[in-house]
Amino acid sequence: MKYDVIIVGGGAAGFFTAINVAENNSKLKIAILERGKEVLSKVRVSGGGRCNVTHAEFIPNELSKNYPRGEKELKGPFHTFMTGDTMDWFDRRGVALKIEEDGRVFPVSDSSSTIIDCFLSEAKQLGIEILKNHAVKDFYLKDDEWVLKTSQGNFVATKLMIATGSNPKIWKHLQDLGHEALNPVPSLFTFNSKDSRIKDLPGVVTNAAIKIKDSKLSSDGPLLITHWGMSGPAILKLSAWGAIELHTKEYNFEIVINWLQYQTQQETLDMLGTLKATYPKQQIYTYAQFELPKRLWQSLVLASGIEKNTRWADANKTHLNALSQQLTQGMFKVKGKSTFKEEFVTAGGIDLKEVNFKTFESKKHKHLYFAGEVLNIDAITGGFNFQNAWTGAFIAAQAITSD
Structure with missing residues (x-):
């Protein structure tokens, strides 16, 4: 099966990439490959089941100070897409958000299902294919296209987004492609x-x-x-x-x-x-x-x-x-x-020196993109890890649809 864009990972970064790519170019054939039975499972448990969407810090340089790994790299991207943009993105899709006293931002509904329903509804409306139980076994370049071997068959894509979080098996495949992946260690x-x-x-x-x-x-x-x-x-x-x-x-x-x-x-x-x-x-x-x-x-x-x-x-x-x-x-x-609760966050991932943070594209392979925790970026608690996912996915989506 051939697609214009394949996103590996059905989490926050994966869905945000897919939706923004589809909105930028409705003609593209897009698929999300998720290894599990459910998508957005981490979104469901985040913030005690309320989904801490982002944090009310509206100055890019101040926002970036909440990232032990990624502070320097995220300053530029945050000038393109950050807290206010995230809140506006959800507001335009009918998801009302609120800022709590400590700065954390949640849906007014106090339910992560609101965020999940928004993503699923947008994906369906935009014709994005969501393929569950598709564990990626291998992926490589062949004739300027990405070939992916999964537990349920093979796929071909012109452009590939890796949004799998801290998945050591995916990191191993990326290492085989010449990327350096720093071993994951718990962060929160x-x-x-x-x-x-x-x-x-x-x-x-x-x-x-x-x-x-x-x-x-x-x-x-x-x-x-x-x-x-x-x-x-x-x-x-x-x-x-x-x-x-x-x-x-x-x-x-x-x-x-x-x-x-x-x-x-x-x-x-x-x-x-x-x-x-x-x-x-x-x-x-x-x-x-x-x-x-x-x-x-x-x-x-x-x-x-x-x-x-x-x-x-x-x-x-x-x-x-x-x-x-x-x-x-x-x-x-x-x-x-x-x-910490169910919010398992790790330090580790793709070496940040190997990523172009103007596009979130690999410096080693054209048309290979990263977003979310697959990168060696992590933050303190309070909605910052999600903001990293939204920012990377949004900028990558712009780059994917710009050529």
Whole structure:
């Protein structure tokens, strides 16, 4: 079967490419090859089933700063197609979006089905063929055309888009074509810790500053204590920026947490001295200070060697030093990681030096394009990974239909 354009991968980047190609040139014969039984499965589970479409950052250079891998390469593409363009694209197709307080953008329906239905409806209307259960076994160039061998037969295409995400089998075929693919490592994950100070605190959220010991990696923001350890934006940001380094450490490392974010140990010690002078008869354990969650404060008080019935007047210098250290320089062992919800994101993929980011075309093979996570691009959580998919797919679609 011969097509003008074949897209390998029935996910966000694949559908966005196909729809934009078809809209740019209705005469082209287009097919999406999906190895699984369902398409857009990652879209369905994203954002807790609500689909975090993008993030409300409207300055290209600022948007690109959310990509540990791809920051430099995406600056140019974001000047062509970014957040506002994405929101307009969906709005023109009847999908109403909303911006939440933290900047994440969701459909007003709060359902990923809205996005999926939009894609499927557009694809059907534009005559795009969606071929499920078509696992690509091999692809190569023959007489300036792409030949694809799948589990259900062979195909030929003039132009080929690879939008398969982190699929090592596809990466192997691309390596056979001369591309370099960097091995995938997890990029968004939570930290496993069995530290007794947080053992009984699942559900506690507070702002904190975190550093990886013996590393330049640091982060700040909301930290969520879970049954297995720590999560929340501060941890996920750290996992994204530290994806490769933490992988080399085999996810066995120590973190230093300042539960007061930017307050130093000395500043904290001084404030504890003021509390001692101001509330001498008050029990330290009973009343949380520094606007910390009560359960967290009480846990850190006990970890400082201060007994429950100790009053501020009875706290000695050793007590106050220990408490100031627990508050601003608490050391926690991390052993292992957990996937963040169902949103498995990886660092790794096609080496960015081998891609023309004006077209998202391979520098090694004409009429071979990439979009989404197949590239060595990944972002922190918050809709940024989808924005990379939309941008790459849109620009590639323009290039595919320009000649």
